[in-house]
Amino acid sequence: MPKTAVILCAGYGTRMGGKVKPLMKVGGREIIYRTIKLLRDNGVERFIVIVNRENRKPIEEFLKSLNIEYEVVVNPNPERGNGYTFYLAKDRVYGRFVLVMGDHVYCEDFVKEALKGEGLICDRNPRFVDLDEATKVIVENGRAKRVGKKLERFCCVDTGFFVLTPEIFGVAENIVESKEVVSLSEIMEKARVKVTFVDGLFWMDVDTEEELRKANRFVVRCSYKGKGDGFVSRYLNRRISLRISEILVNRITPNQATIISFLVGILSSLLNFVSIPLAGVIYQISSILDGIDGEIARASLRTSNFGGWLDSVLDRYVDFLFLLTLSFVSKLNDLEWVVACFAIFGSLMVSYTTERYRGAFFRDFYQDFDFKFPGKRDERIFLIFLFCLFSFLGKFVIVYLLILIALVTNLRVLATILVVCRRYLLLKNS
């Protein structure tokens, strides 16, 4: 795997009103931070950053704040083109290296795949970029035959991500010595570099404010994987929470989002003393907000074990307090309290059994089992929300709700125990 990366940041960002593009935030992080972080997580240790005279200071200061090995090279003549900018890295790389544009945004999956490739990384299914503006590539025998913006009959698009060896500088030198303005496309075309396809994953270049907003939106959306989500979450909650995350990702941290949704959850449980339907509505809203911390964390590359832990523990308190206050204001009799206890216990055990599974097997339960049984948190809360809306019909609505929650959750736990036991016994007998 490449150990060095060359990042080109000598462009002027004219269409952005001269802002320093690599330092603009997408998904809560500077574009160059995203690229460096994803490359580092995948084995790149050294960064050669080529800047111009104007943006040198802010970029150098930003790199200083990161704990990385880097070199800054100034291009005194950015008007000579990005091919010339690239050529300035000539004597600073050894062995396989990555070349990447400082104003391109990539998702993690893209970087992982691209690093395994060779030459020019191309996308045959570019879903996120403006095709008119994109650099197209015509491929012949696995190598770049033509590279340019105005090609017809191209088969793929240049992603601005390259995995190269220092031989490329020989080709670059010839061109740089013979003409004034040199583009990367020319160098790649002359060198007939190999082409590797990485198709359909999120990446885009950011040239305008509009594209910046678009990148921000996609970074948040692409960070959502859906693994382990329940039905309500997938088809309702996420559609709303992702939109909120797009707005908040550059404004709050994941842990702040955790605390906000916790406080809204606590508020909803207290509202049971005022109005059960209102409490139900706020509870459902807290359930939607509960997705935001994870979305922001993934989008801004800030996921942490601690954040996941804290979110889970606080969720348990919210669920407990809501069912408790709902039961209390409903003036239950002894048997109904028993049902309420089963509902509270079952709700917690749904999470306990799967979390304990990860603690025991060091694997995710939902990765190991295709488990379709209802009763996940988003589904429970939506059910509670619906029943709360109809609480004006009488106490029986709440009692039925508690019976339903008690049944669904405890049956789900029983089903969990059964599937785990079955797999264990099969394993033992095989």
Place this chain on the structure above:
Amino acid sequence: MPKTAVILCAGYGTRMGGKVKPLMKVGGREIIYRTIKLLRDNGVERFIVIVNRENRKPIEEFLKSLNIEYEVVVNPNPERGNGYTFYLAKDRVYGRFVLVMGDHVYCEDFVKEALKGEGLICDRNPRFVDLDEATKVIVENGRAKRVGKKLERFCCVDTGFFVLTPEIFGVAENIVESKEVVSLSEIMEKARVKVTFVDGLFWMDVDTEEELRKANRFVVRCSYKGKGDGFVSRYLNRRISLRISEILVNRITPNQATIISFLVGILSSLLNFVSIPLAGVIYQISSILDGIDGEIARASLRTSNFGGWLDSVLDRYVDFLFLLTLSFVSKLNDLEWVVACFAIFGSLMVSYTTERYRGAFFRDFYQDFDFKFPGKRDERIFLIFLFCLFSFLGKFVIVYLLILIALVTNLRVLATILVVCRRYLLLKNS
């Protein structure tokens, strides 16, 4: 690390009435199984087992039932001594190898340490063997000077565990060719093998029925580490459960023990309808029994992720049902039910927070934190047991108990959240 082990099993077990010693069970497992399993877990891949004509068949059949690479060598003249038996492995080992006695029992820690050593592994603090019967060693300049049963002024004892190189067979050959009866001690003395000390860990040889019982007892006791145990468990429950495990370890599996303690726990919660003090006593007994599955699992080298998971999940049901039935028969009012719910929730959350910690950080909470706050399961159950004994004084006893459990458990959870948050914030700021 050595890849091959030579196991000597050509002795006649005369003091055992001719029983095949390597196949006798200690801690629920055949002695030779224990040795092979511990060696395999630590990198040994190939086993040369030297038997006599009489025990060849049962030992060979047993080895066949294991999924290992092995060779069986028959010693036609066991009366020529264990030095001669060892010599028969001559052309079958290459590179560093382990030599170990088929009637010796070792704990896991011993095997791990011994495998890092060289030559004769000796114990300067033999706590588990009969010194009169032991083979003593006099060490000079790190090598064995004298090896024998009748030495005075010895500094350590031969553990029957050796890490050798094939050169030793040259020395053995000279002796075997010159005399009829050859002991291992003679060979080691002549070769002046290096000595490595592994002191005070459990190992012993088994020559008599009495020693077999003793080995069984120690294997169970040494498998108990105390990590994560609460106060009551350490000073009361374990003292009883270990004695029971010593008896049961050769009779039931860990999962059977889990089910038994679960059923006793469920029984105790049902007994609340008959007599609260009796229920409390049985609940405390189930708490003692709850230690047995883990003790048997560790002693019989049968620990499994599944067993740990199942035990945890079933414990949660027992705790829930006991508090629920106790609350129900106590005819609580609404506010008291709220307290009962807090007690039920808190009891479960004590476990949830630490289990979720392991799921998030892939580390044990009690390894990361020296957490002395009371409220672990053994302590809670003991408290419930005490209060139940005094339930005849009136309902207030149970209400006070519920308040106490609710407070202790929820405060413990709060303390858990605080210590984890503090460490995370410190880590972030460092």
